[in-house]
Amino acid sequence: MAKQMKAAVYDAFGSADKLEIREIEVPELKEGEVLVKIKAAAVNPVDSAVREGYLKDFLPVEFPAIPGWDVAGVVEERGFSSRRFQKGDDVYAYARRPLVKYGTYAEYIVLPESYLASKPTSLSFEEAAGIPLVGLTAYQSLFDAGNLQKGQTVLILGASGGVGTMAIQLAKEQGATVVGVASEQNHQYMKELGADHTIKYKDTHIGDAVKEIFPDGVDLIFDCASGETLQQSLVALKPNGKLVSILNQGQDLDKGIDFTYVFVEPNSSQLDRLRELADAGKLKVLVSQTYTLQEAAEAMKQIETKHTTGKIVIIP
Ligand SMILES: NC(=O)c1ccc[n+]([C@@H]2O[C@H](COP(=O)([O-])OP(=O)(O)OC[C@H]3O[C@@H](n4cnc5c(N)ncnc54)[C@H](OP(=O)(O)O)[C@@H]3O)[C@@H](O)[C@H]2O)c1
Known part of the structure; x- marks a missing residue:
């Protein structure tokens, strides 16, 4: 049987x-x-x-x-x-x-x-x-699609959830400066994971808040939230910056933006890399x-x- x-x-x-x-x-x-x-x-x-x-x-x-x-x-x-x-x-x-x-x-x-x-x-x-779904999503978005490099700045929208918390840690490990957006109650948590700056989405214009910290804008926006949060953020993208979204497929975006939509794919080699980071104490869940x-x-x-x-x- x-x-x-x-x-x-x-x-x-x-x-x-x-x-x-x-x-x-x-x-x-x-x-x-x-x-x-x-x-x-x-x-x-x-x-x-x-x-x-x-x-x-x-x-x-x-x-x-x-x-x-x-x-x-x-x-x-x-x-x-x-x-x-x-x-x-x-x-x-x-x-x-x-x-x-x-x-x-x-x-x-x-x-x-x-x-x-x-x-x-x-x-x-x-x-x-x-780790697997959110870790692979963050990895493929930041590195395969976003080509995030050491010394660059990334704005992560929805940074205290599953994907965002992976993205904060992976971006820090890459040597990037990280700005995390989530509700105020999660700011301490995002900082503990490595976020250099945190911004709340309620009663804040996110793009203006980012530009107060980085007047020239950020190199990469990684969007895990979409909606008004994404629309407000776009003024803070450098003219040659990239936008990667796992929600928005580009329908309401200016065609001039360097934009990629990511739908996460299984990839066991990348899971091996995420395991190495976890076992080195660099990726916490x-x-x-x-x-x-x-x-x-x-x-x-x-x-x-x-x-x-x-x-x-x-x-x-
Ligand atoms: N395309 C893909 O391959 C792919 C892969 C994975 C996930 N996704 C999608 O991406 C989204 C995020 O996934 P997840 O697993 O990280 O979800 P999650 O664990 O539920 O986390 C949601 C995050 O969004 C934040 N948030 C809620 N409302 C927000 C707003 N108005 N502005 C900014 N941030 C806001 C939450 O912060 P607070 O709790 O502080 O409000 C939290 O950090 C989901 O819609 C999911 O379906 C797509």
Whole structure:
């Protein structure tokens, strides 16, 4: 009989209340794949966007579907030809597949082994699960798209959440000067992560506030917030500066801006680099709250507030 697992599933697009905890079959292990016992699964805003059906035109969903793309766990079985990892190895991964069906809010996941990297040894499973999606997003945005260099200045919009906290630390490690935008209650936290300057978005014109610190503007704006926050910031971009957004696809932006939209891709070599930084003490993860699998709907409602600090994690 096929192996069974508990998972959070939904059978139709809709709100977090559509989630149910059910026993389902663990998918069959195919060539090049590994079975991972999930120790922790981080929660991301995109999990809710997928569940609501907002991304269905380019990310097909097959019901019943399990949410979740972030995982830290232990290799339990290997398919034919899988050699990079041994049974018992601790791993982490960004588990987005071309078809949304088997996610990480579950006891097990089957993944191509090319998706996996060794887990940072200095971090707990909960902390490690909080890195892949947001860490890769920050890495690909700052370096692949933004080409951030030592000595440059970066303005991070939405800098106290999952992606922003990774971006502060990665930008500092690169030798950049960092300005973080978030609500005032998170300013101390952003400074502890390395932000050189912090700006609140409420009752402040963000672009003017940045120009008071850097009259010539910043080299890079990394937008993890969009809306009015992004529009206000644009006056603080240097004429030859770059704008990278993970939300805005450029529809309402001046065509003269050097702009890139990033949609994060799985990349296990970059996860190796993030592990090195974590194990060197240069990449920290604040797990602000944990949830059981039974509480998966509550976890999704929390991420939907858009005001989560650090990461929240489900422990199945
Ligand atoms: N394209 C991609 O590949 C990709 C990848 C990852 C994430 N995303 C998207 O990027 C966004 C951020 O993701 P996340 O995981 O970092 O979310 P998150 O953990 O929920 O963090 C949200 C952040 O936004 C801040 N914020 C809320 N309202 C703001 C405003 N009006 N102005 C400036 N900052 C504001 C929050 O700060 P306070 O709590 O202090 O208000 C917090 O720092 C989400 O919409 C997500 O779907 C896209």
